[in-house]
Amino acid sequence: MTANAAPSQPEVLLRVEGLKKHFPIRRGILQRQVGSVKAVDGVSFEVLKGETLGLVGESGCGKSTTGRAILQLHEPTAGHIIFNGQDLTQLRGESLRQMRAHMQMIFQDPYASLNPRMTVGEIIGEPMEVHGLANGAEKDKRVKRLLEVVGLNPFFTNRYPHEFSGGQRQRIGIARALALNPSFIICDEPISALDVSIQAQVVNLLEDLQKEFGLTYLFIAHDLSMVRHISDRICVMYLGKTMELADRNELYANPLHPYTHALLSAVPLPDPLAEAKRKRTILTGDVPSPANPPTGCPFHTRCPLAQEKHMPEECSAKTPEWRQARPGHWVACHFA
Amino acid sequence: MTNVLEVKDLITRFETPEGTVHAVNGVSFNLEEGETLGVVGESGCGKSVTMLSMLRLIPIPPARVEKGEAIFFGRDLLKMNANEIRSVRGSQISMIFQDPMTSLNPVLTVGRQLTEPLETHRNMDQRQARARAAELLEMVGIPSGKARLDDYPHQFSGGMRQRVMIAMGLACTPQLLIADEPTTALDVTIQAQIIDLVKRLREAMGMSIIWITHDLGIVAGLAQRVMVMYAGFIVERSPVIELYANPQHPYTRGLLGSLPRVDDTENRRLVNIEGAPPNLLTAPKGCPFVPRCPFAYDRCREENPPLMVVEVEHEVACWWDVNRGQPRYDR
Numbered sequence: 008m009t010a011n012a013a014p015s016q017p018e019v020l021l022r023v024e025g026l027k028k029h030f031p032i033r034r035g036i037l038q039r040q041v042g043s044v045k046a047v048d049g050v051s052f053e054v055l056k057g058e059t060l061g062l063v064g065e066s067g068c069g070k071s072t073t074g075r076a077i078l079q080l081h082e083p084t085a086g087h088i089i090f091n092g093q094d095l096t097q098l099r100g101e102s103l104r105q106m107r108a109h110m111q112m113i114f115q116d117p118y119a120s121l122n123p124r125m126t127v128g129e130i131i132g133e134p135m136e137v138h139g140l141a142n143g144a145e146k147d148k149r150v151k152r153l154l155e156v157v158g159l160n161p162f163f164t165n166r167y168p169h170e171f172s173g174g175q176r177q178r179i180g181i182a183r184a185l186a187l188n189p190s191f192i193i194c195d196e197p198i199s200a201l202d203v204s205i206q207a208q209v210v211n212l213l214e215d216l217q218k219e220f221g222l223t224y225l226f227i228a229h230d231l232s233m234v235r236h237i238s239d240r241i242c243v244m245y246l247g248k249t250m251e252l253a254d255r256n257e258l259y260a261n262p263l264h265p266y267t268h269a270l271l272s273a274v275p276l277p278d279p280l281a282e283a284k285r286k287r288t289i290l291t292g293d294v295p296s297p298a299n300p301p302t303g304c305p306f307h308t309r310c311p312l313a314q315e316k317h318m319p320e321e322c323s324a325k326t327p328e329w330r331q332a333r334p335g336h337w338v339a340c341h342f343a
Numbered sequence: 344m345t346n347v348l349e350v351k352d353l354i355t356r357f358e359t360p361e362g363t364v365h366a367v368n369g370v371s372f373n374l375e376e377g378e379t380l381g382v383v384g385e386s387g388c389g390k391s392v393t394m395l396s397m398l399r400l401i402p403i404p405p406a407r408v409e410k411g412e413a414i415f416f417g418r419d420l421l422k423m424n425a426n427e428i429r430s431v432r433g434s435q436i437s438m439i440f441q442d443p444m445t446s447l448n449p450v451l452t453v454g455r456q457l458t459e460p461l462e463t464h465r466n467m468d469q470r471q472a473r474a475r476a477a478e479l480l481e482m483v484g485i486p487s488g489k490a491r492l493d494d495y496p497h498q499f500s501g502g503m504r505q506r507v508m509i510a511m512g513l514a515c516t517p518q519l520l521i522a523d524e525p526t527t528a529l530d531v532t533i534q535a536q537i538i539d540l541v542k543r544l545r546e547a548m549g550m551s552i553i554w555i556t557h558d559l560g561i562v563a564g565l566a567q568r569v570m571v572m573y574a575g576f577i578v579e580r581s582p583v584i585e586l587y588a589n590p591q592h593p594y595t596r597g598l599l600g601s602l603p604r605v606d607d608t609e610n611r612r613l614v615n616i617e618g619a620p621p622n623l624l625t626a627p628k629g630c631p632f633v634p635r636c637p638f639a640y641d642r643c644r645e646e647n648p649p650l651m652v653v654e655v656e657h658e659v660a661c662w663w664d665v666n667r668g669q670p671r672y673d674r
Contacts, residue, residue, distance in 0.1 A: 066530055174619060202385040202557070204385060204598060205619065208616075211612060211613055231531065231605050232560075236607070272535075273531040275560030277560045281563075289532075290532045
């Protein structure tokens, strides 16, 4: 994929190929399937070793479902997920369980993702026991070390989640994700539920951990400015499909897809002078329902470029191809 | 300029089983006609409680408005009787809330919720009120407004519901609109639509706006003046351009530094504000920001700084002069 051969060719850690996840809609006494929500509908991308790939989009675009389908928390409807050379969709039972040790997840809601009846020590220690990594005193030692790593007091092991603030809980969630020395972590909106001043703390921690342990992140978020900050490359999703993927600076300097354009121009800048000069592309209407997505390009119903071109027929008739418009810059638009 | 609103020394506390929560600790501010004031702070800083106390929308008990005045066009909102305040709320002052999901009544049609204030405050009959309601829906960008009057809130999307809320807020053409994080639950493209809408309506109707948010980005493009709140105090207040160019309070500086910018190419490390927002259960002694402040010195622990003027219309509550790197009054 990377056309310009860098001095050391980056190694692909994860490859997602044609991933689809459709949820059935069932009705009536017999619960017959009457349709499906196409949450993820043909997504392909690669995550390189040691990088952070940002996955952005509005609510309902399928970014979280993509994350969960990668970890096999949702069984994909179609497609392949190649992690370290192995297709996760083909793995079952014990072999899948063992793979899970290498891939972890940090969840959005630090209140709902920690069991309130377990102490912090139990929460962080459980994965080690389950995967036979450590037990007894060795486990306790590791738990304490992990608490230190995420910036919490190591003597907090006997406390319960309710004794911590939102930011501290998210640190516990991060420590749990690190417990098995994974190589890959999916961060599913890890800072959306936190206060502004705490968001920076958690993002800085994630960056430090990446450096220290050589982690690879898939960072899922709706906040474009934070995604741009933390990611090396960014993938934009809309209605279950990938719209554009590029290096973070390239995506901002040269957005090819009209949706990326609109998304970038909608982000407020903390700068009154720049704001006053700014010209916004304001999209009309709402995101259509993924149960009944528009034909052709899913974005054509709101697309300013299609409107400008007086609704060319291909936009509503043909799904745009996912193509490499420039080296390393992918886009799905007939006219970009 | 005439003042639409003048709040003086407002103090609100909550009695809870754990103790007294010092939510608002002597807040004073004014709002001029046609002005948009941004109120910025994190959860629990007292920004919403200030507005709710002023409009007497806060449940008493557990809350207690201990002290203060809120003069709205010469009349003190806090001294009005129940009927008087009711005739002001929804008519001259209206408030839109963060969550359109829970702020609209799910069992009443949108039309009913829109006509209610018109019938109550403007003595319209049902027919007139419905016609006006349909107009309002069109005005906030809901196509075929008339046809949608008989729909229920659940038949609208999140962004559309927030538009319905705004239409309700504007139904009686209020002089003051208080918007409490109205875009926080929305996606960025919908947020941009709503902000654009509010800006256009502000021009058309000439109302004053108080916009409460935790997002310094939104305020930059919308407000003329900004006040930053922390632990129930106003810690900095300034015209918007001056605040972003010359932030004085360590907390404001921290907030600005902790925000990544979508147009930032160099990927600098974000500024950490160490620690967590304060527990408001203990009466504040000294400056409430001391435990998180990199500049704190003896005086900060002893004496809570009042708002001090540093520039034209720019006030800050901090003993430390960040520009000179020394205490403010030791020259």
